[in-house]
Amino acid sequence: MSADTAYHGELGEQFAALATDNVHNAHTDRPAMLRLAGDVTGTRVLDIGCGAGHYGAELLKRGAARFTGIDGSETLLDAARQRLGDDAILHCHDLEQPLTFLADHSFDLAVMALVYHHVAARGQLLAEIRRVLRPGGRLLVSTTHPTGDWIHFGGSIRSDTRSPGIARTSWPSRSVAPDRRRDPRNADAPRTGDRDTIFLRSGKIWAKTLRRPDHEV
Template structure:
């Protein structure tokens, strides 16, 4: 299983700890994705790259039936601790076909902060299209190209694979940079229709907890999030 696809070992454990309360995950990406999800009561949802189970837990609380897949054994263990038997959780490499899922078997697929790690994105997008019901929703979030450009300091149009060092003693996060044009092009070419695109800001709850982070993250982009439909 490629080390650059899932967060293995110490990186998986570190990410699980950070994602629960960290500003980027807990106060920017997760609220934005759940807002895009809207009412999921009674729906069958596939959480691709479910990580530590935080999105799955929120979707379960909203009445969804959740299937979560994750390539990292460490993160899957955290997800099982969080969701228990309420969700169907399985270890699966997202570079491979979703052979456990039947055609048109999900109402919604959620892919939060995962797609930029994948080498065979076209393969995964074809699989998502296959397992979604006609009219089903596909939610995707990824790093904001402008944030990557500012951090790495080279061409905005770079599509290079990069390593983002987040903490001493923890392996870097490995991902491919994409422009907005490239991201949307791949999604539309896969047959999806774009419904909404957002550049999430931190939710107001962060200001009371960490006013400095709230002020900083309110004026610069972190992520892009989109909601699409299967034709």
Template sequence: MHKATAYHDALGDHFAERAQTSPYNAYTDRPAMLGLAGEVSGARILDVGCGAGHYAAELLARGARVAGIDGSATLLRHARARVNGDAELRLHDLEEPLGFAADGSFDGVVCALVYEHVRNRVQLLSELRRVLRPGGWLLVSTTHPTADWRHFGGSYFSHDWRDLPLGDSELSIHYQRMPLETFLGELLAAGFVLEQLIEPRPTADLREIDEAAYDKLHRTPSFLAVKLRRP
């Protein structure tokens, strides 16, 4: 992410702790994205906006070789502790080209809940296509457009940048609303082929821990996740 939208300092620490057990992160988006990734043993994967390293750690546990980038030094500190030196992690502004990566050097890319924070998404997608080998896959998850519409109101087709408060804290995240046609349209225009689209629901484990959250997330969509292929 850009320095203006990355999760710095207290926000980074708050997110790192919350993402460990949150119904949204730990029981909904993360299992969905890992399910879309499928078998990853031996694959070289780029984790774009790797955050506190939760996805990287899971991919490593499944046998992948992982490189991660994030615009927040705070989150990278958490990620480095989580992966214990087993992944290549670097501070990188997602508004800048991926100059550290050679053409076709990755088998897969994970971009979990970061796409909506990026302004120059055309450049980012072009770079992701470049660093993926032919036939490589791209996973992207984002806030469900209807979730934003329910929360913020106004037009469903809004492209406004908004600040979303995090629970009872004084912290918030800054990102851009976008309708489904924008989200998918940008990915397809970048030359990727859509393989699968899901609207993740929480895993059954959440019911034992927080039945209210489980029921809510099975009634109202929170995220969209897609798997695309580089031709």
């Protein structure tokens, strides 16, 4: 998502308001991602595509030591400043470009919520996130169902030919068996099986934790 295609002006204001209490963001995506985040006490958090600061507000409330947000829209960053005050470091930046203003190994946790499918330079962005995470740090990702890329770009999920924008990654993560999928909206659901992935019953979003290796090979 380049700065040119970010949510600016009236569109940004509408999105900031809707994301506060809509089904897609507030009641589907954020509960799943925050469950994956677990205890964030004392962590340094980077939010890629931070929008109006909804994740920042919740993570700081849960004890994060430092919150840094990046977004391509000044409209959304203005909303984030109003929500977070002086408790956050916010940058206006085009996510199609490297994160050169961030130091190596400077974060414990990175959050990328419903942003990945908007980015064209996905490999570059993932490499940059890996660079700024400390060894053993985590990246939380939520995105639309993978078939959405084929719907948008064409092709088929059964084809060996990958459509433009479908990125391969080498991040270590555990897979989840179909019978271990659980609905994050059910707070009483048993925490069994793989806790690195949450599939939502809507079939439209999945959320996943990726961990940077403690030691490079």
